[in-house]
């Protein structure tokens with residue numbers, strides 16, 4: 198049983214969480230290396246919140262260089278069970294306007310060789326990932342987002358590109374033909390690792406631009422994204438504030454038992470070193 202804490206990952210433009218009380222900064226070490234920064238812990242409406250700026254304070258780490266495993270393992274160590282992941286995304290649909298909120302429920306992988314599993318040696322684990330986000334948490338976030346002034350789009354496919362460059366026009370047009378809804382560079386490895394860590398994961402995506410497919414909008418650039426995000430960082434925090442009181446302290450969704458039937462390696466073949474490395478994740482299943 199976890200401690201019912203709520204994790205928040207701040208993306209581009211969101212490097213802190215206002216309104217937290219009893220704030221402390223916690224450095225975490227993991228078997229997978231160092232997270233992006235110290236975690237900020239505090240209480241919000243009587244719930245314990247754990248905040249991490251994905252790219253580190255000052256936005257120092259590029260999407261391909263992020264240690265996604267360390268970031269997610271750190272949340273798990275600190276007792277987070279739910280993760281609200283805030284991200285800037287490009288809109289791939291005319292009716293998703295810059296400034297709108299999108300709650301993607303599918304991902305499509307266009308990254309190359311990112312480390313996206315904890316289980317890289319000694320233990321083989323295959324988690325179910327057909328529905329990569331937590332439906333229960335998604336519903337709570339949808340209701341919370343609907344209380345803000347922003348237009349909210351429930352569901353959709355987030356295509357995760359390698360970056361750090363934005364897409365070419367040809368890529369952008371082809372992605373649209375594939376039927377994706379938003380584009381970003383960070384959320385798929387996080388969602389995979391959150392599932393392996395049995396954490397509930399939901400993306401709160403903030404559309405900042407029309408990438409480069411749109412005939413009358415400007416091609417995406419960082420300046421435009423950051424202008425919108427600084428204006429709208431409060432919006433993401435409002436969604437979180439509305440969601441927090443409705444997030445249950447106990448979970449009954451399938452995310453919480455994702456590893457139950459996923460470990461295929463014979464237990465007697467798992468060496469002591471691996472048992473130690475994966476203790477936090479596999480401990481309950483390897484007794």
Ligand SMILES: CSC[C@H]1O[C@H](OP(=O)(O)O)[C@H](O)[C@@H]1O
Pocket residue numbers: 207208209210251252260283284285286360381382383384419422
């Ligand atoms: C600042 S533009 C590109 C950058 O923004 C998104 O970041 P995040 O997902 O952390 O909000 C996108 O994925 C890129 O990393």
Ligand SMILES: Nc1ncnc2[nH]cnc12
Pocket residue numbers: 285286287288358363364380381382405406407408409417422
């Ligand atoms: N157009 C875009 N492509 C990739 N990541 C983004 N983040 C925000 N806008 C983006």
